[in-house]
């Protein structure tokens with residue numbers, strides 16, 4: 001088996017301390033702050049490697065899901081937005097993949113010597129970063145691109161079309177013979193799998209391929225949009241708590257107003273797992289932002305997340 005040796009260029013310091021409550025995508029929370037100091041063991045002059053990156057607004061970060069645990073990687077997964085329905089792993093951003101590599105787009109706030117200051121991350125504190133690349137809309141935003149049918153797809157389609165004509169002719173010749181219903185599936189272990197593959201290949205007709213190449217970028221409906229966001233409100237008690245808690249010295253949270261809006265951002269896209277949504281009657285939800293423990297509850301009558309209490313975390317609480 002091929003193996004490739006990699007070394008993190010640094011470890012992220014992030015305002016998010018636990019997987020639970022970290023935004024599901026970097027684009028869903030613009031205020032999550034982080035900083036990346038490039039490791040001197042990887043490049044002997046880390047500051048030089050970051051030169052000119054300030055000329056770009058955003059960067060791609062390639063990183064390792066280092067806190068994944070031992071869960072087996074499955075070919076089909078149930079994304080939170082699909083309420084239990086399963087789709088193919090590679091059509092999702094699931095953390096559980098054959099190679100546990102994450103990809104996030106973040107805003108560059110500033111660069112000082114060997115350190116990159118970032119906004120809008122979906123990674124927890126301590127995440128190993130493998131690489132940083134500039135975001136370049138003319139390369140990375142495909143909406144303007146024009147595509148033509150490739151020659152090998154054209155070739156395949158001609159074969160399929162020829163087969164269809166041959167099949168129609170031979171069916172006409174033998175239409176009095178009884179058809180064996182299993183004959184087309186005999187190469188497959190499972191009939192379901194065969195049906196699935198047939199359905200997929202049938203959906204790729206010449207018309208449908210040409211249509212998909214002409215359309216600008218598209219995604220399935222289940223990806224959702226920010227219109228589906230929950231409302232978030234703070235109780236009187238949680239606002240009083242906000243007055244008394246201490247902001248950490250990490251400087252990842254500027255002030256209490258910013259802390260409040262990070263909490264709002266985290267909660268509005270409903271961070272509860274499917275399991276908690278469907279099975280847990282208590283509806284309480286806990287998370288941590290920087291050094292602050294958040295208690296909230298989900299009010300299903302109003303699709304509302306209400307923050308009930310805030311307190312500083314204790315030393316042992318977050319690893």
Ligand SMILES: C[S@@+](CC[C@H](N)C(=O)[O-])C[C@H]1O[C@@H](n2cnc3c(N)ncnc32)[C@H](O)[C@@H]1O
Pocket residue numbers: 018019020021022023024025026064065066067068093094095101102103104105122123124126127128
């Ligand atoms: C759904 S993944 C998406 C990550 C990335 N944007 C991607 O598409 O590859 C984001 C989630 O991964 C989890 N996560 C973040 N950092 C992690 C880490 N270092 N190890 C394991 N899980 C992590 C958090 O629960 C976060 O909500």
